[in-house]
Amino acid sequence: MNDRMIPIPFHELMGWILQEKEEHQQIFGVKKYYHHTHGEKLDIFGEHLETPFGPAAGPHTQLAQNIIAAYVAGCRFFELKTVQTLDGEDLPVSKPCIKAEDEGYNVEWSTELTVPEAFDEYVKAWYGLKLLSKEYGFGSPEGFIFNMSVGYDYEGITSKKIDTFIEGLKDASHSKIWATCEKYILDNLDAWHHVDESYVHSISSSICTSITLSTLHGCPPEEIERIASYLMKEKHLNTYIKCNPTLLGYDYARSTLDEMGYDYLVFDEHHFQNDLQFEDAIPMIKRLQGIAKNNHVSFGVKLTNTFPVKITQNELPGEEMYMSGRSLYPLSISLADKLTKALGGDINISYSGGAEIFNITDIYNTGIWPITIATTLLKSGGYGRCLQIAEKLGNSLKTDNPVNPDALDQLRTYALTDPHHIKPIKPMPSRKIKDTVPLVNCFMAPCSHGCPIEQAVPAYLHCVEEGRYLDALQIIVDKNPLPFITGTVCNHRCMTKCTRHFYEEPVKIRSAKLLAAEQAMDALLGTITVPEKKSDAKVAVIGGGPAGLAAGYFLGRAGMDVTIFEKQDSLGGIVKHVVPEFRISSESVQHDIDLVKAMGVTIKLNSEQNSIKTLQEAGYPYILIAVGAYEPGILPLEGTTPQNVLEFLADYRKQKGNMHLGESVAVIGGGNTAMDAARAAKRVQGVKDVYLIYRRTKKYMPADEEELYLALEDGITFMELLSPTKWVDGKLTCQKMILGAPDASGRRRPVPTDDMITVEADTVVAAVGEKIDSSWFAQQGITLTDKGYVEADLHSCETSMDHVYVAGDALRGPATIVEAIADATSFALSVLEKEAITETGFEDLSYKGDAERAYAKKGILEMPVSNSDGNRCLECSTICEACVDVCPNRANITVKIPSQHMPQIIHLDNMCNECGNCETFCPYSSAPYQDKFTLFGSEAMLQSSHNAGFFIKDKTVGQCVLRLDGQLMTINLHETYPDIPVEIMEMMQAVCEQYTYYNY
Known part of the structure; x- marks a missing residue:
């Protein structure tokens, strides 16, 4: 594969759009279009905007197709990707270069094309939008604006290369690419319904009247001022300078990010000390405002640049990456507020920094526009996110909308507590499954x-x-x-x-x-009627908790004779006897028990079973052991022994909270059971303070995040980085910890310090993990693992004893309820198979x-x-296309094949720069740009890649070069090959016959 994009020639770009729109009702994969029909526009730079937003200088404004996709989705302001003298193959860009799973990160900063190639892309995009707006009625041909972006120093910006670029975008009429675009359309007017020769000649060649100056971190203020002055005085351009969030100062940035949950971001004072200082920025801005006024152009600031942070967890290659998205938002808005106050509201602000649907209207209502977006477009939904924003902003334009300092100050305050920008306590869970993405039919939920x-x-x-x-x-x-x-x-x-x-x-x-x-x-x-018995064999289930109940249901439904033996006076296990009523009521548990009973399952309560052999002799050839993990975990404390959490919760439930715990309770542990215990203690009369003590921080607690929030809402005090050592006379002594390097689980290891702390605790509850009674299993002759768990076949749950099975806690250690049901399912299917019962009761519910x-x-x-x-619900099992959505370049596309229910994904090698974004969002443990079936633009590219894919060698006769399962072969699409899956052949045929524009 090649990580360099190959631009689409203009005639093929337009041919692609016309054919895709006509035959598949989409443009570069965008299916929902924004039509600005009411005619209202905003005026800026002597130009007009139908919506005051669009893509920031970045991956979505690098290629013509990116810009076109953004336009049809609703964008109207395009900050073209930055150009600099270092370009093309001379510009080193580490790959992958983008990670936008939550907040965004990148390690690329300017176009990967050469400057002349970038110029051509921007002209092609401009000309294309002029044609599309007219042909399809998306809006006025004068309703969008291109804003060029240049960097990074005076010498480079005044060089011949960049000067040619700037002058070309000011007037492209003398460029070769302009002539190419014009000639194409004049030669192909018959392909267009609403574009005629007079319209073509009316298309303005003045592509950009404005420019955004991007400077590297550490650029001196005099250099910034010199460049901006040059752009206004010599180039006569409306000029905005991009400012860095470092203007806020290190202390503000550090404390703000820490308070909002981004304390894991690593950065030091280096950039804050070397970047433009706020006290220098204000007089510089005022001087530049004067220059703008004297030269009859506009001047403003672009807020903000991305934020540099250290790479500490191999997020991307290199040592430093640039942070954007929701974590940048509070900093960018704060800087906007700070500058506005310092300048008395006399400032033009173009905004970028975590703007998305939930805040973009608030930003606009402060008087800040245009607004550019980047990170939100890199997430699932991709360009499709623009339509919602366009409809929200485009229908509420305000022609007179100066910056409102009061509204901005209120927004700054709210940004610090905005739930859309606060980092959750726990890290974002991985959405990926363990499987590798298949070449075909990869849609799944x-x-x-x-x-x-x-x-x-x-x-x-x-x-x-x-x-x-x-x-x-x-x-x-x-x-x-x-x-x-x-x-x-x-x-x-x-x-x-x-x-x-x-x-x-x-x-x-x-x-x-x-x-x-x-x-x-x-x-x-x-x-439900009691199922007819289909076997004389009887099944004994020891334990009436979730695993036992589920096993009884599945086997009873299939016609087996099942008896559940429960040692307590009611079914339900830990859920019924331990989990507090405020979590789940006895009535709710009983509903599920009634469902199990409806399957004809026999229930024997107060019936503890201590012998497998006895059950076998009583006529039960199949036995499931589904007992819970009730053995308390060991917490070595000097002094008094703490109460076990399961005993505590069982007493709480039995006594309905009428307990004597004293005024202060300490719960040691960080799992869901610990949260239950803490919340239960808080409800006991007389208890004033409940402390939850854990040796790591909340971020690394094993409890589910919602359980943490519920505990916090109940007023539980979390005492983090503490390891209890002694409990004597109502005082719990704890050793302070610090977080060290990650352990095997990925959690940072707690490291002891010499500092100690004492916590008042009348009652201490230990919730440090329970175990199964392994001695009972050993007495039955069942083999155990080295860790004391039952040794069993994980597929069937059968133990070392024939026809004796284990499920739930007894198999896994403390297991979740749904894991217990999964084990019960495996057990039931194993028994039914041995009994040759094919009607299992499970249905094919593919959706x-x-x-x-x-x-x-x-x-x-x-x-x-x-x-x-x-x-x-996004119905991912019907339509996923995550890799299609998140690719800025449209390098992952769909192919519809009549014989197949779902469209198939093909990767286009020519359009990919290996940014890696599709890998982040693919639900499989895969990178679509490496693992999906690939169309190559040349045989040489195919030869240099490892991807399964093909190159169309001769379209007229259907000859292709194919790599499949690591083997290269030349094939004819009109012939049959038994070793090539039909779906693969059909995909290649579809591309050659129906999607010819993919092969440019």
Whole structure:
């Protein structure tokens, strides 16, 4: 592969657009267009804007197709990617160069093209937009603005190379590329319906009347002023200078980012000391404002440049990267406020720095515009995010909108607490699954794959959204017989994989499941009759917790004779007897128990089983051990022994909180059970203070993030970086810790210090992890692992004893509820297979949603408004195309093949610069630019790559050179090859016959 992009020639660029629009109703993959029809515009630089926003100088303004895609989606202001004298192959750019999973990072700064190539791309884009606006009625041909960007020093900007570039964009009429564009359209007027010769001759060749000056960190103020003066006096350009957030000072930046949760960002005072200082900036700006006035041009500041931080976790190659996105927003807005106050409101500001749908209207309403965006476009939805912004801004233009200092000050204050910009306590979970992306049919729902039982999540969300609760519940209980329990206290790994993480926040999958259960359980029970027995073999299940209940349900449903033996007086296990009522009620648990009983399962309570052999002799050939992890973890403390968390929670539930704990309670641990204990203690009468003590910080606690927030809302005091050593006379002594290097799990290792602290604690609860009673298993003759867990086949859950199985905590150690259900599923299928029962009760619930509905949701950000927010589900199993969305260059594209249900993804080598952004957002553990089927622009490129893919050697006869499974071969698309999958042949045929424009 080549990491250098090959620009599309103008005639092929226009041919691509015309054919794609006509045959596939899209332009460079953009399916939803913005039409500015009411005619209102903003005036700036003597030009007009239909919407006051567009892509920042960056990956979305580097190639003509990038700019065109942004325009049709609603952008009207284009800050062209920066050019400098160092260009083309002489410019070193580490790859991958972009990481935008949450806040954005990059290690590239100016165009990777040569300056002449960049010039050609900008002229082609300008000419293309003039044609498209007229042909398709997207808006006025005079409704958009190009703003050039140059850097980085006076010598370079005044060089012949850059001067030619500047003068060319001021008037492109004498350039070769202008003549090429004009000739093409005049020679092909018959291909256009609304473009005629007179219109072509009316197209203005004045592409840019404005310029943004970008300077490197450390550029002296006199250099900045000299360049800006030159651009206004000599080049007569409306000039904006890009300012760095370092103007705020190190202390402000450090404290602000720390308070907002970005304390992990590493930077020192170097740039703050060497960059332009605020006390120098104000008089410089005033002098430049005077020069602008005298030369009849505009002057302003562009806020802000990206923020340099150290590379510490191999996020990108190199030592330093540039931070952008939501973490930059509070700094950029703060700088805007600071400059505005210092200049008495007399300042023009162009904005960039974390702008997106949730704040862009607020920014605009302060009087700051135009606004450019970058990081938001690099996320799922891509250019599709522009339409929502365009409709929001384009329909509320304010022709007289000076900077409002009061509104800006209010926005600055709010930015510091804006939930869209506060970093969550826990790191963003990885959405990736372990599988490698397949060459074909890669569409899948990460939520389903993230679920240990692979629930058909999009299917039941859609039913819930339509109010078809019984349909939804029937889909749920196909694999999950505990909808009330999992709808309330499941750790919802499905939600950690939800694509909505990259939009705003995940769909409330768990809540939707609970809603379906609440609305339809009675109706579901009314449809169930006890299944007919299909085997004489009996099954014994030891333990009536989630694993045992699920096993009973699955086998009972399939016609097996199942008995659950439970040593306590009621079923439900830890969920019923330990988890507090304020988390889940006994009534909710009972609903799921009733569902299990409906399958004809026999329940024997107060029936502790201590012998596998006895059960076998009683006629149970199949036995499942599904006991919980009740053995307390060991916390060595000097002095008094703390109370075990499970005993504490069981007492709390049994006594309904009527306990005597004293005034202060310390809970030691950081998992979900510790959170339950702390929240329970807080509800006990007489307790004033509850401390949750953990040897790392909240970020590294194993508890789910929502459990942390619930504990904080309940008033629990988190005491981080403390390791308890002694509890004597109501005083808990703790050793202070610091965080060291990451351990094998990726969490930073706690390192002891010599400092100690004492915490008042009348009661201490230890929540440090429970274990199974391994001695019981050893007594039964069941083999254990070195760690004391049961040795079992992970596929069937069968132990070293034939027909004796283990599930849940007994198999895994402390397991989640849904993991217990997964084990019960494996056990049930194993038994049914041995009994030759083929009608297992599990149905094929593969979900084929509506593609148009899925496409309509792409790029639209909206917060949930209720627990039933299935309308926000992006239906990834129907349409994913994440790699298509997030590629700025449109190097990942779709091919529709009539014989296949879903469009297929093909990677275009010519258009890729290996930025790596598609790898971040692909739900597979893959990089689409390396792992998807690739169309190469030349045989040499194919030969130099490792990608599976093809080169069209002779389109007329269908001859291609193909690499598949590492083997190169020359094939004819009209022939049959038994070793080549049909889908691969069909993709290549489609490109050669229907998508010829991909091959330029």
